Structure formats: structure tokens, C-alpha cells
Amino acid sequence: MVQYMTARLDTAFAALSDATRRGVLEQLGRADASITDLAERFDMTLTGMKKHVGVLEQAGLVTTKKIGRIRTCRLGPRRLEEATAWLDRYRRRWDERFDDLEQLVEELTRLENNDERKKRK
């Protein structure tokens, strides 16, 4: 189960690591499109676009359906829940560490000031 989720996170983040693939997802968020439409819009060969769509399909982010000669793409069933959850957790921890560091600096400054005051007396 954990391994399954790990692999899914790998695939999801890898799918998102390319600007064209993110662009395709944004475009499909507006309207469904054929692979030909997408290739034209992103100024890319059909073969190149098919590869990108393949990666997105593997990650469950896009589904495609062929009717006649036209393969239409739309947003898939996966909503990147795990990816979002992972990022949220990570950022929370980052903030906590940063807060700890800030407290430490404040504490040290306070101690130093006390020291200064004592010396002056």
C-alpha cells in the first residue's frame, strides 16, 4: 500500500516536472482537446505531444478516447491529492523548523542583552 503510493507520487511529480505537460493540464482544465489541437497549440510534433500525453495518462492525470481518427484528451480521475498532501506536510515542517530557529535567535539576543546590561552595572 505504502509502496503503491510511493510509486504514484514518483509518477505524479515526474509528470509535473515538464512545462509542456503542465501546460496541457492547464489547457484541459479549460476544455477537452484532441492530440492534434494540443500539438498545434504547443508548437510541437504529433509524436512529441503523444509522448507527453502518454506520461500524463500513465500518471492518471489525463484520459484519452479515440473516436474515428481523433483521439480526445480530458482531465483524468487523479486529482494529485497525495502530491498536495505531501507538499502541505513538508511546508508545515519547514515553517516549524524556521519558527524554532527564530525562537533560538530571539533567545540568544535576549541573553546577550542581559549580559551587556550586567557588564554595564
Add this chain to the structure above:
Amino acid sequence: MVQYMTARLDTAFAALSDATRRGVLEQLGRADASITDLAERFDMTLTGMKKHVGVLEQAGLVTTKKIGRIRTCRLGPRRLEEATAWLDRYRRRWDERFDDLEQLVEELTRLENNDERKKRK
């Protein structure tokens, strides 16, 4: 500017597409660690771990400092803000599209029911 952000998103998502690298970030969220510590913890060669840390460093997610023979790693300055923002935007759009689809289905069901009623009269 936009291109700079695009490249940064590519690097960030690519850095996150590996379970070991995500594990290293989680570990450094708990405490700083040397590359040797990390290699041991993740049951990996020093060379392998150095590569992973290099990818995280490039993405600004980790910083390292060498004191004597030991290179210590800690969480870097980048907090994956852009990655989180992109994901949030994407999920919002996904939800909107899903809501639209639901409304359409409701609308069609209502029309169909009206039709049925008319026929029965």
C-alpha cells in the same frame, strides 16, 4: 521572469519525483544530517546519496556546508511555494470542471424527467 519560474517549477517537481529525495527532505525536516548519516539511513552508497543531495541542492531545497571532512545538509531556502501554488490552482480548476459536469448531468436528468411526465399525460 516567467521562464525563470518555469525552470524552477521543472527543477522542483523533478527533485520531488524520487522517493529517496522526498525521504531526505522529510529527514532534514526533523534534524540536520551529514551525507554519511543520510547514506546509512537510506541504505545507499555515499556516491548515490551525494547525487541525490546534489539534485536537492540545485533545486534550492537543501543547502550543504563542509566543516573539516563532514558535509552537513539542512533544509534550504526554497519552500516550494510555486509548486504548491501551481497544484492549488490545478485542483481548483479540476473541481470547477467536475462541478460543471455534475450540473450538466442534473440538468439532463431534469429535462428527461420532464419529458417522461409529458408523455404520461
